[in-house]
Amino acid sequence: MNDFINALALFLQSAVTMGTPLLLATIGGILAEKVGHLNLGVEGMMLMGAVIGYVTGINTGNPFIAIIAAGLVAALGALIYAFITVSLKGNQIVTGLALTIFGTGFANFIGSSLVGVTLPASVKGALSDFEMPILKDIPILGKMIFSQSIYVYVSLLLALLVWFYIKKTSFGLNMRSVGENPAAADASGINVTLYKYINICLGGFMCGIGGAYLSLVSVPSWQDNITAGIGWIAVALVIFATWNPIRAIFGAYLFGAIQCLDYKLQNVKFNFFGNPFTINAQLLSILPYFMTIIVLIFINIRKKKENQPPAGLGSAYFREER
């Protein structure tokens, strides 16, 4: 029984570890979608952040600068996306995909000289699990909550801040109206273009630091395509969380847990009233995508106003065409 409790504690701990890059990227996706922009460049921006975070970490030995650099380069990628989709009214889907292609190439190109180069101890040490004495020994939940990298706590804080920003501030109110009905927002004197640029770039920043979590903390070394599709799960998670950063926390850890099970359950034999069975890892990995489709159907059936996608999602706003 003790073994089981310890295993469960470790499992919950790694669910949070796996969920953290997802959480950051999901917050990024929420910010862009709330101003009406579906950015499919999440995967690309995460990769850009991951590689620049790693390079900066190696060269400066300073984890803080590395993380900021990761966020900035991804925000720069988001800026290209914003310029094309906001100012030049380009197609959001194609632009997002282009950003993912560019970001993937960018990261793998720079990363090709980083394979086998290790991070300095100063970076690794600062970001390694921060164990709180006594509290971490609480059964089951102790490891999950009190033995994590500082990165995890920061990501939680960011989720709360973004939730507060969207739901409770006047900036957030303006931002939501830009996403729902840009023409009306424009008419009421809100600078639609500025709101879109700022939130898309902030979103890019979040994706970038989400990517850097992978290269600096959870892996931590460089490998090609280090994100392995996490960016796409984040796109799903934005919907799963119905554009709400608080729900994104639970969603991210849930999807993180599913990813962990992927690795861990492969060879475990369960016993259900004398019938042995195994849980299939590959089928489990499609669960997040499947659940997201169910959520999309469900929010339509329930028609609850606050859970709907932003009404202006996906369409360009052109003042002269009102």
Added chain:
Amino acid sequence: MFNLTKRTNQSKIHTLLLQLGAIVAALVAAGIVMWAMGYNPFVIYTKIVEGSVMVSENAKKGGVPYRLLQTINKAIPLVILSLGVSVAYKMKFWNIGAEGQFYIGALFAAYVAFNFKQLPPYILLPFMFLSAFIGGGLWGFIPAVLKNRFNASESLTTLMMNYIAIGIVTYLQLGPWRDPEAKGFGRMPYFTENAILPKVFGIHIGFIIALILAVIIFVLLKKTKLGYEIAVIGENETTAKYAGINTAKVLFITLFISGGICGIAGMIQASGIEKTLTDQISGGLGFTAIITAWLAKLSAPIILVVSFLFAMLLQGGAYLQVSMQIPAAISEVIQGIILFFVLGSEFFIQYKIVFSSKIKEAK
């Protein structure tokens, strides 16, 4: 200051010049990036062309030269996938599920190939072809139903269904369909000889199928009633409804065709190139196809050209890696930059900037 107005007369020459200008500007910009990274852009561009279409001196074995063959092999699935998505895009249904439809098509074809081995090729191959069309078609049909019944955004549902499709293939590959003779290696058995596409001029006949499909799609969109209805819905769904078009029916049929064609691409790749089914068989081609279809303005003949150019970039990138140890990822960087510029140039095709002094004069 200045104002933006929509161009009323978009002349073809003006559009073409702007697009060419964008591509040249993109190549210059990408060149600057390469130069900043310490490579000579002229050498890289030359090598990409050399590696994708030129005949190497020591590798003439009759038929099509090896590198050109590689480029054509890469272009075939890209052409078919682009044709597939273009049908859906014509009605502004943002099907980004080509990747998944490709895998499900390949999956249905593989099922037939594994279970009807005894059939002669002239029956087996059309059977695989048809089942791939049905498989991909169903995978395109589901998002159409979700859109119609639950107003679920198609760009989101089709994206999710890509990963569900790949997950199913991975599951079958490592589980029930695993080749027991592969000695612990997780792969499916190879197709038997009668399930493999025959070759013409050393190229598998997928290229003929791709050309035929291009003609069919061109005719479908330009000359048939369905094509007309698709175009009207794409322009304005409300108008289409008032005009008495059964929009739901057209949506379902169109998405079945769109997905089905992407499914055919999967069958051709599995049968013509891989000779089995793996969960790596596409490697993102379904996403590239969205871009090529869009760049080609959904026109079937231009899709042939754009897909070939993209295949050149892919093949040229692979060649750079082998011949000069430059990471193949550089071709993705170039692709991305070209796309950014072309996407940006679109604006100047659609709109013109009118400075306010001129507006006053006009008044």
